[in-house]
Amino acid sequence: MHEITVSDMDSGQRIDRLLAEQLDDTSRSDMQGRIRDGLVKVNGGTIKPNYKVKKGDVVTVEVRELVEADIIPEDLDLEIIHEDAEVAVVNKPKGMVVHPAAGHPSGTLVNGLMHQLDNLSGINGELRPGIVHRIDKDTSGLLMVAKDDVTHRHLVEQLVEKSVTRKYTALVHGTIPHDKGTIEAPIGRNPKERQEMAVVDDGKEAVTHFNVLERYKDFTLVECILDTGRTHQIRVHMKYIGYPLAGDPKYGPRKTLETEGQMLHAGTLGFIHPKTGEYLEFTAPLPDQFEDVLETMTPLSD
Known part of the structure; x- marks a missing residue:
């Protein structure tokens, strides 16, 4: 004390x-x-x-006493992009749940991190040690991982202050005519379907910027940049403007690509290191499955 x-x-x-x-x-x-x-x-x-x-x-x-999380470490051979004494960056594969929950007690990112990293933060003793932010099961890409509670809180503060760089690559239905845009629409629980999120009047602020990377016949490849990090934000926002993600079983059309989930990859992540004050930025290439789908697409000529 x-x-x-x-x-x-x-x-x-x-x-x-x-x-x-x-x-x-x-x-x-x-x-x-x-x-x-x-x-x-x-x-x-x-x-x-x-x-x-x-x-x-x-x-x-007083010093907070943390309860040890009851999570079994598992050797999942995670791809650790960066690691130092305070923070790590991991490239989560598509199809992997971030943390244990009902129905997913093992095989999660946290189980793998418990095996591969020496230390993880444990804010309030919660069942998600080290996890500062999350991405959906069927979204691949980069996540920050905190190794101690002070680092965890500093990284969370950066998310709150909107100073973290988060860029995603997404394949969406339809051909977007304009090269860039910004979607500002509040997101909250869908009153008609409690398992979904939606743009609702009383939702939380949500801002997504997007740039067109490539246009294909019936599809567009876009880069989405997040100012906020609401649940399913990119999936909800792109549906809201009429260009839902390809392969998305929850927010996309019934007739979509067979991709085992939405075509969404968190490819760029940047933040200020909590101890050194240095800005760090990391990138992860599109997974092979994403690239394979793009190779089947017919680009539109300029």
């Missing part, structure tokens, strides 16, 4: 900012989480994250 007595110089500061500055290996979001969970007290009482400290306040900060 840490204990701090507020000085005259620090009086008037927000407590989450003060603690993030004064304590090592933490961040404002980490402190906000501990404050909400009652692990931070001022003069023996609980406070809110926006509490402004006063001279003489005695602040105590």
Whole structure:
């Protein structure tokens, strides 16, 4: 447990900012989480994250105890694109679930990471150690993996601040006439089908930019760049503008390509390293199955 007595110089500061500055290996979001969970007290009482400290306040900060996740490590031969002491980048194959859940207790990305990496973060002891963000089972591509809780929170902050670079390649039905566009439409649970997401008035902000890479007969290859990361965002947004993803059984047309899931690949991932402050960017080529489908397509002449 840490204990701090507020000085005259620090009086008037927000407590989450003060603690993030004064304590090592933490961040404002980490402190906000501990404050909400009652692990931070001022003069023996609980406070809110926006509490402004006063001279003489005695602040105590407890360390969060994490529960070990009951996940069996498995040798799944994952492709680790990058690894250092704080963070790793993994190239998830199509068809692999990210974390264990009902119906998928094993064979997940997390099971493989538990085997291949020495350490993984465990925010609140949750059953998704190391996973900062996720992609759908049938989407392939790059994911950030945090090796400790401080790194995890820093990466989450970058996602919240929309400073993470996330570029996807998608094959969609139809021929998009314009070369680029931006879709700004809120996404939430589909009131008519609870297993699906949809553009709804009371949904969360969602922004997708896209650029046309290649036009084919009846299909278009696009690059999608995310400002936000809502569940099924690209799949929902492209359907919303009339160009659903090829092979998508949930949001695409009934007559689509036989591809065992949507044609979507998270090919570029960039972020600021939480410890060094260096911007890192990684790319992963389209998987063979994606390339094989493109080779069957007939490009439209300019």
